[in-house]
Amino acid sequence: xxxxxxxxxxxxxxxxxxxxxxxxxxxxxxxxxxxxxxxxxxxxxxxxxxxxxxxxxxxxxxxxxxxxxxxxxxxxxxxxxxxxxxxxxxxxxxxxxxxxxxxxxxxxxxxxxxxxxxxxxxxxxxxxxxxxxxxxxxxxxxxxxxxxxxxxxxxxxxxxxxxxxxxxxxxxxxxxxxxxxxxxxxxxxxxxxxxxxxxxxxxxxxxxxxxxxxxxxxxxxxxxxxxxxxxxxxxxxxxxxxxxxxxxxxxxxxxxxxxxxxxxxxxxxxxxxxxxxxxxxxxxxxxxxxxxxxxxxxxxxxxxxxxxxxxxxxxxxxxxxxxxxxxxxxxxxxxxxxxxxxxxxxxxxxxxxxxxxxxxx
Amino acid sequence: xxxxxxxxxxxxxxxxxxxxxxxxxxxxxxxxxxxxxxxxxxxxxxxxxxxxxxxxxxxxxxxxxxxxxxxxxxxxxxxxxxxxxxxxxxxxxxxxxxxxxxxxxxxxxxxxxxxxxxxxxxxxxxxxxxxxxxxxxxxxxxxxxxxxxxxxxxxxxxxxxxxxxxxxx
Numbered sequence: 001x002x003x004x005x006x007x008x009x010x011x012x013x014x015x016x017x018x019x020x021x022x023x024x025x026x027x028x029x030x031x032x033x034x035x036x037x038x039x040x041x042x043x044x045x046x047x048x049x050x051x052x053x054x055x056x057x058x059x060x061x062x063x064x065x066x067x068x069x070x071x072x073x074x075x076x077x078x079x080x081x082x083x084x085x086x087x088x089x090x091x092x093x094x095x096x097x098x099x100x101x102x103x104x105x106x107x108x109x110x111x112x113x114x115x116x117x118x119x120x121x122x123x124x125x126x127x128x129x130x131x132x133x134x135x136x137x138x139x140x141x142x143x144x145x146x147x148x149x150x151x152x153x154x155x156x157x158x159x160x161x162x163x164x165x166x167x168x169x170x171x172x173x174x175x176x177x178x179x180x181x182x183x184x185x186x187x188x189x190x191x192x193x194x195x196x197x198x199x200x201x202x203x204x205x206x207x208x209x210x211x212x213x214x215x216x217x218x219x220x221x222x223x224x225x226x227x228x229x230x231x232x233x234x235x236x237x238x239x240x241x242x243x244x245x246x247x248x249x250x251x252x253x254x255x256x257x258x259x260x261x262x263x264x265x266x267x268x269x270x271x272x273x274x275x276x277x278x279x280x281x282x283x284x285x286x287x288x289x290x291x292x293x294x295x296x297x298x299x300x301x302x303x304x305x306x307x308x309x310x311x312x313x314x315x316x317x318x319x320x321x322x323x324x325x326x327x328x329x330x331x332x333x334x335x336x337x338x339x340x341x342x343x344x345x346x347x348x349x350x351x352x353x354x355x356x357x358x359x360x361x
Numbered sequence: 362x363x364x365x366x367x368x369x370x371x372x373x374x375x376x377x378x379x380x381x382x383x384x385x386x387x388x389x390x391x392x393x394x395x396x397x398x399x400x401x402x403x404x405x406x407x408x409x410x411x412x413x414x415x416x417x418x419x420x421x422x423x424x425x426x427x428x429x430x431x432x433x434x435x436x437x438x439x440x441x442x443x444x445x446x447x448x449x450x451x452x453x454x455x456x457x458x459x460x461x462x463x464x465x466x467x468x469x470x471x472x473x474x475x476x477x478x479x480x481x482x483x484x485x486x487x488x489x490x491x492x493x494x495x496x497x498x499x500x501x502x503x504x505x506x507x508x509x510x511x512x513x514x515x516x517x518x519x520x521x522x523x524x525x526x527x528x529x530x
Contacts, residue, residue, distance in 0.1 A: 040437045040452040122449070144479070151481050157453035160488050162463075163476025165453040169463075170470055172456075174478040204472070231473020 004080075005073075005111075007087050007327055010318040012113030012130070016311060019133015023301045024249050026181045026221070026314070028136040029092075030143040033166045033175035034125040034150065035157040041167040042103065042120045050104040050120050057119045060153050061108045069146060070110040072117075077105035086323030092130070097121055115146065122167045123175075125150060134245065136178055140238050143176075163230065173230030178238050180245045185220040185298045186255035187248075196251060197222070204228045205244055219290030219317070224248070260302060271299030279350050284343035289320045293346075308350065316349055364390035434458035487527055494523050 006012075019025070035041060036056070039049050054076075061072045077085065077098065085099040093113060098105050098121040108117035118126040127150070129143040150156075157165040163173040171177070187193040197207045206227045209218065224245060226237045259267050274295035278284070284292075297313045299305035318324055320342045326333050329341055364372045370390035432441040439451035441459050450456065456463065467474045480488050497520050504513035 035453060037453055041450060043447075043449055044437050044439065044451040147479075148482060151483060156481050158481050159453075159456055159476075160491075161475055162456055162467075163478060165450070165456050167449045169448070169450070169466060172467070173471065173473075173476045176478075228471045228473070230467055230471035230476060233478040237478075 004075075004084060006091065006093065006109065006113060007084055010091075010324055010328075011311070011315045012091060012093070014112045014114035014130055015132055015314055017132045019131060019135050021249055022133035022310070024182055024184070024252050025134040025245065026132075026183055028131045028134060028139050029179045029181070030127075030129050030136070030139040031177045031179075032125075032127040032143050032147050033123040033171045033177075034127070034147065034164060035166060036124050037155040037157045039124065042122065042124060043167060045103070045120075047103065053124050054104045054106050054119050056154060057117075057125055057150070058106050058108060060150055061117070065149055065153065066108075066110075066146065069115065069142070069149075070112065072108050072110050072115075075107045075109065077102055077107065083323060083327060087327050090321040090323045091318055093128075094118055095121055095126075115142070117146070123171070125154075134180065134249070136180060136238055136242055136245070140176070140178065140234060144234070170227070171229050174232070174234050174237060175229060176234055176237060177225055177229070178241050179223050179225035180241065181221060181223050182245070182248060182252070183219075183221055183294065183297060184248070184252050185294050186259050187252050188220050189259060190255045192251065192255060193222075196248060200224060200244060200248070203240070203244060205241060218287050219294040221290075221294070256298075256302065267298075267302070268304055271295050271302070271304050275299065275305060275350075278346050280347070281343050283339045284320075284346060285339050286320060286322070286342065289342055289346065290317070293317060293320075312349060316346060319345060319349075362388050364388065366390070432459060432462070490523055490527050494520055494527070497523070 015027070019028070036053060039045055039053050042050055042053075045053065058074050060066065061074055066072050080088075085094070088094040088107070089096050089099050091113070093109060093116045094107055095118065098107070098118050102120050104120050106119040108119070109115070114130050116128045116130075118128065127143050127146050129139045129146070131139045131142075159165055164175040166172050166175050184193060187196060200207050204227050205224055207222055207224050209222060224241065226241055228237065232240070274292040278289075278292050278296065293313055293316055296305060296308065297310060300308060300310055300313070319328060322333075322338055325338055325341055325345070328345065333341060362372045364370050365387070366389050372388035372390055433439070434451060434455045435458060436454035437451035439455055441462060444450060444455065444459065450459075464474045480492075497516050501513050501516040501520065504510075504516060
């Protein structure tokens with residue numbers, strides 16, 4: 001079987017675009033949860049019922065109803081290999097839940113990979129829209145359009161008082177989860193991050209690390225999302241997230257300025273040291289890779305490193321994940337072997353770019 | 362901090378669970394969390410929000426004695442006890458079947474109990490109209506308070522028109 005498109009390229013096309021505030025906000029995401037009125041939720045649906053749900057919802061795409069949005073492919077989860085599923089999870093195109101536990105699960109994915117529609121995850125339908133940079137409102141507009149297309153074709157489970165009914169009580173109401181992924185190295189370095197994150201939690205938003213374990217973040221990446229879905233309108237939810245994220249962006253910018261102003265040599269040392277390590281190391285575990293890549297990303301943003309693009313960093317972030325690594329080298333790898341391959345991959349990627357510049361002095 | 366389960370690896374997951382004022386802290390390492398099925402966000406066996414939720418859902422039982430009656434969803438057969446254990450509804454009818462137990466839960470999770478957001482276009486026309494009527498009634502009341510009777514009369518006519526439309530549907 002030839003490689004599927006999504007498995008070939010670490011970077012989804014949508015990630016190649018540059019969005020506003022892309023030095024700090026890597027991506028904006030909206031997820032909308034919906035269910036069909038006449039079927040039990042996936043957890044209790046029989047095989048026959050979940051099959052019908054899958055056919056009805058994938059039918060919306062196969063009948064070309066989404067053609068105004070883009071060109072879509074339909075994948076049944078059962079037809080994907082374990083590695084392919086893992087790659088999809090690492091690219092944030094499907095949830096671990098859909099990859100691992102779904103019955104008659106399916107994915108409807110557009111060419112740019114900016115729209116991924118999960119079927120028979122925890123809910124019958126989950127529409128996810130991704131935008132580069134800080135474009136959470138744009139993401140919601142698109143998700144809402146797609147939502148309307150499905151609503152025209154299927155009877156949603158909706159209650160006048162409770163709103164859109166979802167499997168989990170934490171999603172009921174609007175069914176939306178809005179999130180932004182932010183790179184906050186200066187707030188981490190200046191140890192302001194915990195203070196800011198706990199403040200964020202108090203206004204009904206949740207923060208978690210990405211690619212990290214638990215709430216610990218690797219690579220200084222944080223995802224901020226709404227927790228409340230009932231009793232606030234979509235616009236309120238998104239405006240709230242928007243304004244909080246905007247404040248965090250300002251704090252991060254100020255912290256970066258201060259770092260450079262107060263101790264430029266120290267920050268330069270940190271950036272260039274990581275650049276050196278990534279250029280020459282022979283073994284690299286995922287945690288160190290994420291941290292070093294974060295340093296380089298910061299170096300690029302501060303103009304200390306030329307030649308390497310932020311896009312290359314985004315690419316490496318995905319490529320150095322275990323699933324993608326095995327996809328690139330086309331073999332199953334032990335954790336030790338992965339660390340060696342990861343180092344190799346990063347060296348190659350950096351030396352490729354190095355021809356056009358490298359560390360500026 | 363060392364994992365309280367195996368006593369070997371460093372604890373990387375820290376939970377604080379407070380139920381009716383009883384605080385319970387849990388510090389465990391990733392592998393113990395996996396084994397215990399508590400899971401980790403983003404991992405395949407996902408620490409589920411559901412296990413936390415069941416803590417929230419249980420509070421009712423610990424409150425007033427233990428008068429256990431079985432409430433069961435007539436459509437999918439899920440009982441309230443099962444729901445509070447897994448933290449997920451079985452079907453859309455569960456919301457009706459467990460109706461009178463849900464307000465405290467939603468209040469805790471969302472701070473609210475009533476949806477104010479988007480309404481489905483196709484099935485939601487009538488709901489939208491009803492909301493509009495409510496809004497107009499409130500506006501009419503303010504106008505009357507302000508003795509703006511002409512504006513109030515206009516609103517009254519508009520409300521009548523909308524009400525006729527709702528009845529016609």
